[in-house]
């Protein structure tokens with residue numbers, strides 16, 4: 228029933244490639260996925276698991292090996308490219324870098340499904356372009372050539388072009404690749420805001436696990452081997468899907484912090500008692516130094532972290548003996 232109200236859904240979709248005349252290479256499937264208006268969905272997974280293949284298939288650039296895709300109530304395979312272009316706008320990793328194209332002209336290209344290739348813009352087209360420029364905050368770049376923009380600025384302009392296309396679904400393949408941390412945060416925040424304010428569905432692939440956990444309404448988590456777990460970010464953390472998807476020797480997903488720890492085998496375990504940032508960063512330092520900080524009754528070592536900022540104290544207890552340290556470095560050296 229839910230599928231009938233979805234903007235896009237897949238049934239028994241298998242994605243992959245033709246590998247020779249009578250052979251196929253299936254990358255993932257069968258997949259039963261749904262996208263709804265106003266949702267920001269982040270597609271995560273290790274290198275080579277099939278994220279780009281899935282995005283290309285959903286966008287109609289590549290045929291499914293099996294199963295079907297329904298877009299706005301119609302079978303995708305029955306739609307012509309021009310019809311798909313009014314429903315889906317696609318932003319690929321490789322930015323269009325053309326020295327001769329100015330920013331306004333590039334954003335205007337988003338109107339091609341309506342204006343035709345001659346590019347004659349009507350008042351409606353111009354209004355859509357102006358709205359896209361405003362929504363993405365790209366006013367300041369308008370007079371510039373694309374080549375003169377930074378990667379972050381260029382990515383925003385590509386998003387503006389997609390917004391100008393005014394489709395109910397925007398798909399972006401690794402939009403944060405090549406961006407510095409503030410630009411990644413800014414872009415993810417902008418995408419989240421656009422999904423809410425414009426009621427568009429936004430589907431993007433990314434390797435930004437922590438940002439995706441913060442902004443996504445849904446996560447599609449692919450594993451090598453073709454499985455895909457879909458759900459709320461928190462659900463996928465709690466049910467062990469993240470550990471499964473990124474399972475590699477020595478890498479452990481910590482459900483308590485939502486991050487991956489570099490796990491060192493064979494060292495001691497320690498109870499960390501304390502609250503807030505001081506206890507959090509003490510645990511980080513201990514894990515980096517090869518300790519496990521899981522609370523357990525049998526642990527011989529316990530550290531109590533108390534105080535604030537410049538008055539922090541680490542009281543280490545071992546076999547009824549205790550010592551107090553005034554710096555994290557001193558405490559770690561004592562272990």
Ligand SMILES: Nc1ncnc2c1ncn2[C@@H]1O[C@H](COP(=O)(O)OP(=O)(O)OP(=O)(O)O)[C@@H](O)[C@H]1O
Nearest residue numbers: 244245252254272273274275276277278279280281
């Ligand atoms: N044109 C192709 N023909 C055959 N196999 C391909 C083709 N393109 C990609 N593949 C293979 O399909 C699998 C999925 O590739 P895909 O690019 O979708 O992964 P991805 O999850 O996007 O990876 P990354 O995170 O590294 O970008 C990989 O094993 C890849 O080698």
